[in-house]
Amino acid sequence: EPHCGTDLGLMRTKAEPQADGTYKITGTKIFISAGEHDMAENIIHLVLAKIAGAPEGIKGVSLFVVPKFLVKADGSLGARNALICGSIEHKMGIHGNSTCVMNYDGATGYLLGEPHKGMRAMFTMMNDARLGVALQGLTQSEAAYQNALIYAKDRLQGRSLTGAKEPGKAADPIIVHPDIRRVLMNLKAFNEGARMLLLWCALQGDLSHVSTDDKERELGEDMMGLLTPVLKGYFTDMGFRNATDAQQVLGGHGYIAEWGMEQFVRDARIAMIYEGANGIQALDLVGRKLAMNGGRAVFAWFKLIDDFAQANKSAEMKPYVDALITVRKDLEEATTWMMNNGLNNPDHAGASSMDYLYLFALSGMAFAWAQMARAALPKSHGGTGAEYYQTKLATARYFVDRMLPDRLAHLAKIKTGAEPVMALKAEHF
Structure with a gap:
């Protein structure tokens, strides 16, 4: 209203x-x-x-x-x-x-x-809608990536820092430049990891309805409830960020309506707001979902990661499993901090909630990439499709090396609590 x-x-x-x-x-x-x-x-x-x-x-x-x-x-x-x-x-x-x-x-x-009892009934629809909006963030990122990739392969500007890659042309395509590669790899690694994580979450939703195993149904329901605010908040934030980064690949043309990229930016922005603004998603995560059923869902999440790590100890899997274990430990540390400090001062939870949501999302992305690495490794050594699986593993390594380190900043900010955020009086702004 x-x-x-x-x-x-x-x-x-x-x-x-x-x-x-x-x-x-x-x-x-x-x-x-x-x-x-x-x-x-x-x-x-x-x-x-x-x-x-x-x-x-x-x-x-x-x-x-x-x-x-x-x-x-x-x-x-x-x-x-x-x-x-x-x-x-x-x-x-x-x-x-x-x-x-x-x-x-x-x-x-x-x-x-x-x-x-209207809110209870309405949330049946809203939780489903929030997962749909998470998908919207992912698809906007994917559409922006595909358009930026086509442009980067076609647009000729300057020469590669390591020497001409297209000496027969007036300039090299901009995809040879490291900063353009950085943008494209950020988008590619997000899109593929997010797609896997969303499909895994959807599977949990199916299991919560159709599994004949009580424990499996309970786990599916817990994962859907726990991950809904995470996916809605993180995927839509990243969808908008990735659309603007893809727009940057096109330079001035990205700002012109004729090329279409500016529409992706405008359309992606609403997903961060509707079906519950992302700040509200973060509050829902730390204020409701963590404590629900005595923390059963978040402890089940930790166990899923632990079980996966225990079952995948091969040398080839080590880079991906080590990364997953590391972010899992960071998330557990952040969760413990939230439980110990958020109850004493709710502002601690509020001030740290968005960084906690991002850290949780990174643990989910690491879990998704580790599962994809496990599937890709046996098929990457040769035979039909080997190059595809090698590309998948290279993208997984990019996520581990270049995107997952953001976890350190999120954990550090979580542990500063409310004091630096709430220090000023309202009239001091």
């Missing part, structure tokens, strides 16, 4: 019970994606509202189904409901999405689930 974003307890939209069991919904909602369009005969809105006499805060929020057109008993469409699109937002990006202000003026709504 216009006056409340994350703090849904401030909600003003009201639901008045009717004699026929329906409710009259009155209020205004903003940032409603595809809130109005003509691509379907009907639009079904899920609307959060408060029934008169409900408890204060989010404990008093209920969820309602509010259709654009009322539906008759035979399934055909009836009268237009009392809701309209007040305006369409003019946005930085995602121009293909009609982002609407929706006004409900006594619109007929149908209670979904139990009264005052």
